[in-house]
Amino acid sequence: MKNETHDTQTEQQARAILVSLYTQLDKRNGVNAEGSMEELVSLAETAGVEVLEQLTQNKEKPDFRWFIGKGKVEELRILVDSLEANTVIFDQELSGAQVRNLEEQLDAKIIDRTQLILDIFAQRAKTREGILQVELAQYNYLLPRLSGQGKNLSRLGGGIGTRGPGESKLEIDRRHIRTRVTELKRQLEEIMRHRTLYRERRKKTGIVQVALVGYTNAGKSTLLKQLTDADVYIQNQLFATLDPTSRNLELPGGKEIVLTDTVGFIQNLPHDLIAAFRATLEEVNEADLILHVVDASSERRDEQMQVVDEILQELGSGNKPQVILYNKIDLCTPQQLEMLPVDQTHLRISAYHEPDLEAVKNIIQDQLAGGIKTYRIPAERGDLISQLYTFSSIISQDYEDNDALFTVEINQTDYDKFGYKLQEYEIK
Numbered sequence: 502m503k504n505e506t507h508d509t510q511t512e513q514q515a516r517a518i519l520v521s522l523y524t525q526l527d528k529r530n531g532v533n534a535e536g537s538m539e540e541l542v543s544l545a546e547t548a549g550v551e552v553l554e555q556l557t558q559n560k561e562k563p564d565f566r567w568f569i570g571k572g573k574v575e576e577l578r579i580l581v582d583s584l585e586a587n588t589v590i591f592d593q594e595l596s597g598a599q600v601r602n603l604e605e606q607l608d609a610k611i612i613d614r615t616q617l618i619l620d621i622f623a624q625r626a627k628t629r630e631g632i633l634q635v636e637l638a639q640y641n642y643l644l645p646r647l648s649g650q651g652k653n654l655s656r657l658g659g660g661i662g663t664r665g666p667g668e669s670k671l672e673i674d675r676r677h678i679r680t681r682v683t684e685l686k687r688q689l690e691e692i693m694r695h696r697t698l699y700r701e702r703r704k705k706t707g708i709v710q711v712a713l714v715g716y717t718n719a720g721k722s723t724l725l726k727q728l729t730d731a732d733v734y735i736q737n738q739l740f741a742t743l744d745p746t747s748r749n750l751e752l753p754g755g756k757e758i759v760l761t762d763t764v765g766f767i768q769n770l771p772h773d774l775i776a777a778f779r780a781t782l783e784e785v786n787e788a789d790l791i792l793h794v795v796d797a798s799s800e801r802r803d804e805q806m807q808v809v810d811e812i813l814q815e816l817g818s819g820n821k822p823q824v825i826l827y828n829k830i831d832l833c834t835p836q837q838l839e840m841l842p843v844d845q846t847h848l849r850i851s852a853y854h855e856p857d858l859e860a861v862k863n864i865i866q867d868q869l870a871g872g873i874k875t876y877r878i879p880a881e882r883g884d885l886i887s888q889l890y891t892f893s894s895i896i897s898q899d900y901e902d903n904d905a906l907f908t909v910e911i912n913q914t915d916y917d918k919f920g921y922k923l924q925e926y927e928i929k
């Protein structure tokens with residue numbers, strides 16, 4: 502599977518025309534068509550594709566057979582011929598039938614945004630887990646698209662002995678893929694078991710986990726490198742990082758934490774990829790604190806932040822304590838700078854500016870630092886008392902009448918998780 506996906510880069514240089522459809526629904530949802538096309542150009546270039554031309558169509562809704570309008574298909578065909586393009590890349594996801602119709606009509610390879618992203622991931626994946634995850638996502642993408650209409654796929658198989666009577670090539674393809682998918686899932690589960698064990702061990706040591714999260718190219722890996730000297734891959738391209746990297750970081754007060762760099766997010770991140778990378782992204786779910794790194798100089802800053810928030814919600818990390826790091830302020834216009842809030846959970850930085858790194862460490866420390874609180878807990882609430890022992894450090898303990906008086910230090914994260922149950926016992 503992996504080799505088959507590399508034809509956008511090897512074999513023959515892909516010469517592509519990029520196509521985007523802008524529908525009524527997009528308009529209602531406030532989709533920024535231009536920004537999305539710009540991003541598609543970056544994605545294509547990242548995949549090693551030569552971009553020849555960009556085409557956008559405004560249309561009420563996608564055409565069932567062609568995705569774009571029939572007239573536009575004709576225009577595209579002439580363009581493909583005259584520019585000698587061999588590939589057409591669509592900014593939206595296409596159905597299997599649409600791909601086949603367009604391929605026949607245009608005599609070019611048809612790729613959609615999801616496939617392009619999957620392709621980049623396939624080129625980038627380095628660890629065994631990453632490679633397996635991408636392959637699984639590719640098959641999940643492919644399977645529903647193997648509908649019975651394709652000429653190559655639905656031919657009746659006439660082989661003797663190897664296939665059952667009348668069994669079509671399509672069914673054999675499907676069966677082959679399903680077997681492989683089962684095998685991939687089994688292997689991934691095994692890796693995940695090890696990972697869970699490792700994570701549980703790490704948890705027992707009580708070390709605080711902090712995750713760098715954000716839109717692709719925001720500067721997450723740069724920050725990890727600047728803060729911890731980690732030897733990570735940094736590139737001005739999309740999806741430079743696929744596999745999570747963790748490094749220890751000492752905070753100004755002496756406390757050690759583990760900081761983890763993660764895969765970047767993108768608008769319309771294929772669902773199959775989120776599902777496939779769920780295990781890797783568990784790192785985010787395990788984090789005590791999320792550092793959301795934002796490219797503050799991007800014209801699509803707000804959109805990108807929203808995409809990240811949505812994916813965090815989907816992963817189940819939407820309510821975790823979060824610090825927003827507005828990065829690349831050295832590239833911001835004064836107007837852009839003016840719009841950035843600065844408070845306890847928002848910081849403006851440039852990853853290459855030393856003093857800002859100290860500020861990042863300080864804001865992490867402040868977020869993790871404990872507040873000191875005193876609770877009066879009735880003796881019969883042993884459950885709460887044992888929670889206090891687990892989730893706080895006890896400074897002093899006293900008794901009054903039948904109640905226990907605990908003065909404890911509890912960090913914000915643990916307070917958010919468990920402290921609220923103690924609220925009514927808090928002595929102000």
Ligand SMILES: Nc1nc2c(ncn2[C@@H]2O[C@H](COP(=O)(O)OP(=O)(O)OP(=O)(O)O)[C@@H](O)[C@H]2O)c(=O)[nH]1
Nearest residue numbers: 717718719720721722723736737740741742765852
């Ligand atoms: N000018 C400027 N460039 C920055 C800053 N931080 C990062 N960069 C550049 O932005 C580009 C992307 O940085 P990365 O650290 O690879 O970004 P990332 O968020 O890890 O990206 P992915 O791994 O692709 O998701 C690189 O060219 C960095 O040198 C900054 O504060 N200022």
Ligand SMILES: [Mg+2]
Nearest residue numbers: 721722741742
């Ligand atoms: Mg990175």
